[in-house]
Amino acid sequence: MASDECKGKSSWPELVGKKGEDAAAIIEKENPYVNAVIVLEGTIVTMEFLPTRVRVWVNTSGIVTKVPIIG
Numbered sequence: 001m002a003s004d005e006c007k008g009k010s011s012w013p014e015l016v017g018k019k020g021e022d023a024a025a026i027i028e029k030e031n032p033y034v035n036a037v038i039v040l041e042g043t044i045v046t047m048e049f050l051p052t053r054v055r056v057w058v059n060t061s062g063i064v065t066k067v068p069i070i071g
Helices: 020-030
Strands: 035-040 053-058
Touching: 020 035, 020 053
Parallel strands: 035 053
Antiparallel strands: none
16 A cells, blocks of 8 residues: 555556566556566565555566555
């Protein structure tokens, strides 16, 4: 869930199943306040919440596997 610090759209469920690169471009177009970062499933990431980041989780084929959300 997005905090009060977040601006613009905060989740993109419609991008699950899409190519990661395409999803990242759509996210940054729809919300210019965030930076979309493509992350391979299983990668260890930090747990801090950043209202300017959206992680785009992809499988080894580059397909989005989780709903991208701000954080």
